[in-house]
Amino acid sequence: MTLVVVTVMPKKGVLDPQGQAVQGALAHMGFAGVSDVRVGKRIELEIGGDDPAGQATRMCEDLLANNLIEDYSVEVAG
Amino acid sequence: MTLVVVTVMPKKGVLDPQGQAVQGALAHMGFAGVSDVRVGKRIELEIGGDDPAGQATRMCEDLLANNLIEDYSVEVAG
Numbered sequence: 516m517t518l519v520v521v522t523v524m525p526k527k528g529v530l531d532p533q534g535q536a537v538q539g540a541l542a543h544m545g546f547a548g549v550s551d552v553r554v555g556k557r558i559e560l561e562i563g564g565d566d567p568a569g570q571a572t573r574m575c576e577d578l579l580a581n582n583l584i585e586d587y588s589v590e591v592a593g
Numbered sequence: 594m595t596l597v598v599v600t601v602m603p604k605k606g607v608l609d610p611q612g613q614a615v616q617g618a619l620a621h622m623g624f625a626g627v628s629d630v631r632v633g634k635r636i637e638l639e640i641g642g643d644d645p646a647g648q649a650t651r652m653c654e655d656l657l658a659n660n661l662i663e664d665y666s667v668e669v670a671g
Contacts, residue, residue, distance in 0.1 A: 516626075516628065516629075522635055524635065524637070534636075537636065537656070537657070538638075540656055541652060541656065544655060544656065546648065546651075546652060547641075547642070548594075548640065548641030548642050549638055549639065549640055549641070549652075550594065550638075550639045550641075551594075551637070551638070551639040552636065552637070552638050552639075553636070553637045554634060554635075554636050554637075555634070555635045555636075555637075556632060556633070556634065556635065557600055557602065557632075557633045557634065557635040558612075558615065558630065558631070558632050558633075559602070559629070559630070559631045559632075559633075560616075560627055560628075560629070560630045561627070561628045561629040561630075562626060562627055563625075563626030563627075563628075564625070564626045570624065573624075574619060574624060574627075577622060578615070578618055578619065578622065579615070
């Protein structure tokens, strides 16, 4: 089994309401000077068989990411 | 401004329904040999002022993570 880490983030220029909510809450709590908050997903998977990175890429294309509004990256962690 | 990346993951041993849902969906789609799927958050913030890592740690304690069920890590990306 290979640990693979998939990161899915909203594309630049795409509205990120979750990031805006976090940024507003932080400002409200007194954290000044915080900007450009983006909230995405980190998905850790144990993948067996050949080519875990390739499998993870296919999983992103088919399920884990929405290519219209999200970018993804795949990292084999070991 | 300093780019800080906060990663929030469910603690080991804590039920992760989102991870289980992803794992079930992947199996259903024919991806065999996938196990231990965990889904967490990746939060990117631009932080001004002194000690951006310390500020981000306080944000995790106060808002971004739930210490009962989640672990967080803070990385200063530049």
